[in-house]
Amino acid sequence: MVIIAPDKLFIQLVFILLLFLPSTEAQNNKDKIFPSGWQAAAQEMVQTQIAERGVKDARVLDVLTQTARHKFVPPEMVPYAYNDRPLPIGEDQTISQPYIVALMTELLDLSGTEKVLEIGTGSGYQAAVLSPLAAEVYTIEIVKTLALRAQEVLTELGINNVHVRWGDGYKGWPDEAPFDRIIVTAAPDEVPPALIDQLRAGGKLVIPVGKYWQELKVITKVSASEIDERTIIPVRFVPMIHPRKTIVEEDLN
Numbered sequence: 001m002v003i004i005a006p007d008k009l010f011i012q013l014v015f016i017l018l019l020f021l022p023s024t025e026a027q028n029n030k031d032k033i034f035p036s037g038w039q040a041a042a043q044e045m046v047q048t049q050i051a052e053r054g055v056k057d058a059r060v061l062d063v064l065t066q067t068a069r070h071k072f073v074p075p076e077m078v079p080y081a082y083n084d085r086p087l088p089i090g091e092d093q094t095i096s097q098p099y100i101v102a103l104m105t106e107l108l109d110l111s112g113t114e115k116v117l118e119i120g121t122g123s124g125y126q127a128a129v130l131s132p133l134a135a136e137v138y139t140i141e142i143v144k145t146l147a148l149r150a151q152e153v154l155t156e157l158g159i160n161n162v163h164v165r166w167g168d169g170y171k172g173w174p175d176e177a178p179f180d181r182i183i184v185t186a187a188p189d190e191v192p193p194a195l196i197d198q199l200r201a202g203g204k205l206v207i208p209v210g211k212y213w214q215e216l217k218v219i220t221k222v223s224a225s226e227i228d229e230r231t232i233i234p235v236r237f238v239p240m241i242h243p244r245k246t247i248v249e250e251d252l253n
């Protein structure tokens, strides 16, 4: 029997090949999901789902083009991250449809100097979109695992003007009030009074209100005692819930 001993060079070659195999495969998978890169997917999303439906604010369109939405969804949802629909993010919750994120952001009418409160952090995507458009973003999530995961992704993306709190959004964030803008991404039956209280005079609140089907509203606090309310479109959000047990709030960063 003849045994052919592989020479040194062969062993080295096999070793080098093995070293590169897993990363090449990972790269191939990524290429298959976004053949022209995620930026191209984001650009198409903005053009066909958002701009063509009437969102005009160039800064909003720009931010949605540059925000990696696929980072905010679970691995099995990555292929659908730029599709025209909300997606499950675990814990029976969803990341909103891109158009709704864009519309609500446009309705906030931000100039870049504002202190913004978001209720319903969820995946953290809406907060990431707000980040370059506002001075500071405070966001509250009632499901702790979601709050922690959102915080992780925001940190990974180097976003440091978003502050995540695990807590009950019905209470707002009194120690940081007043806010110039408030956005609520879960639907309460009625506008929570604490949120109106924590809005600065002249400030705006963008909120879906109602039980099953809701209406998206823009509420402007004209002065300490005067409120103006505008209804935009019918929408469907997950309900804004009350905590089953008392939550001792926790700031995650």
Ligand code: SAH
Pocket: 093, 094, 095, 096, 119, 120, 121, 122, 123, 124, 125, 126, 127, 140, 141, 142, 143, 146, 167, 168, 169, 170, 185, 186, 238, 239, 240, 241, 242, 243
């Ligand atoms: N803005 C999110 C989507 C939100 S889905 C995103 O960009 O992904 C609505 C979120 O509101 C859910 O994560 C839900 O857990 C949360 N929520 C529901 N009731 C709440 C409450 N009372 N306080 C804070 N968050 C709440």
